[in-house]
Amino acid sequence: EVQLVESGGGLVQPGRSLRLSCAASGFTFDDYAMHWVRQAPGKGLEWVSGISWNSGSVGYADSVKGRFTISRDSAKNSLYLQMNSLRAEDTALYYCAKDIRSGWSQEFDYWGQGTLVTVSS
Amino acid sequence: SSELTQDPAVSVALGQTVRITCQGDSLRSYYASWYQQKPGQAPVLVIFGKNSRPSGIPDRFSGSSSGNTASLTITGAQAEDEADYYCNSRDSSGNPHVVFGGGTKLTVL
Numbered sequence: 001e002v003q004l005v006e007s008g009g010g011l012v013q014p015g016r017s018l019r020l021s022c023a024a025s026g027f028t029f030d031d032y033a034m035h036w037v038r039q040a041p042g043k044g045l046e047w048v049s050g051i052s053w054n055s056g057s058v059g060y061a062d063s064v065k066g067r068f069t070i071s072r073d074s075a076k077n078s079l080y081l082q083m084n085s086l087r088a089e090d091t092a093l094y095y096c097a098k099d100i101r102s103g104w105s106q107e108f109d110y111w112g113q114g115t116l117v118t119v120s121s
Numbered sequence: 122s123s124e125l126t127q128d129p130a131v132s133v134a135l136g137q138t139v140r141i142t143c144q145g146d147s148l149r150s151y152y153a154s155w156y157q158q159k160p161g162q163a164p165v166l167v168i169f170g171k172n173s174r175p176s177g178i179p180d181r182f183s184g185s186s187s188g189n190t191a192s193l194t195i196t197g198a199q200a201e202d203e204a205d206y207y208c209n210s211r212d213s214s215g216n217p218h219v220v221f222g223g224g225t226k227l228t229v230l
Contacts, residue, residue, distance in 0.1 A: 035219070037164075045156070045164065045207050047219040059217030095163060106209045106219045107154045109175055111163040 002026040002110045004096045009115030012086055020115055022079040022096030027110075029077040030054075033099035035108060036070065036081050038092035038117075048094070049081065053102040064090075086119045093117075125153075125208055125222035132228040133198045141193045141225045143208035151211040153191035155184060158205045158224075167206075168193055195227075203229045 008020040020036070035050040049070040051058045058070055069082040079096055093116050097108035125145040133139035143153050152171060156164040166175050168184035181196045191210075195202055206225045212218035 037221075044205075044224040045158075045209075045221045047209065047221055050217060050219060052217075057217050059219075061218070100169065104211070104217050106151065106211050107166065107169040108156075108164075109166050109169075111165075113163055 002098065004098060004110055004112035006094060006096050006112045006115035009094060009117045011118045011120065013121050014087060014119055016086055017082070017084045018086060018117060020081040020083065020094055020096075020117070022112060024077045024079065024096075024098070027098070029072075030074045031102055033101060033104060034072060034079045035097045035099060036079075037095045037097050037108070037111075038090075039095070039114075040089075040092040043092075046092070050099070050104065051079070052104060057104060059104070083117070086117075088119050091117060091119050125210060125220055127206075127208060127222040127225045129223070130226045130228065132230055133195070134230050135200060136197055138194065138196045139198055139227065141195075141206050141227065143191045143193075143210075143222045144189055145210065145213075145220070145222075146189055147210045147213035147220065148186060148189050148191050150213055150215075152186060153184070153208040153210050155182075155191075155193045156207045156209070157202075158207065159203075164207065198227075198229050200229050203227055 036048040093114040096112040098110040100107040155168040158164040172184045208222040
């Protein structure tokens, strides 16, 4: 059974940093691209970042480019999102999602339950 | 970057057919994927590619595309289909970038 479990969310002050983690199991982690998608309270889905199977290709939404960094660790079957210079508008539930392909696609077949990030003073 | 436009809300009578649309320039080059999200739950992939369904998704869900418009059709809508539906696609520039539509709230009457 595929499982994606996010962690690392919490309350953080504007301008501070936070690192999200996503522990993957039930599939060969190295074979698939992975993504972060967020959802602000009461709002729609927003793609944040994605990384190919071998970390050779990464991408970021314009809203987070230069502040967020995505990475993955095959030894730990984990995906990460380092978030720096956080802003109030980054407040959201952050989902980890598995791509159906090794490279890039927009097809996310499994999602975690999300971890909540609240940016407030 | 690209944008995808969806109607904010659509309603359908129980057992009838409903089409939810998604418009954007990137859809001329890439297929849309469709996700169902119920309150308090993570999104679920319902349609991907030309018209493929993941295992476990009922065959009343189907997808199609024409020009810059992708459509999700539910044939014989059920009460449990009431949810938010989102489309997404690759950015038309070809860069590693994904965009979501704003979502459509489906009400089953």
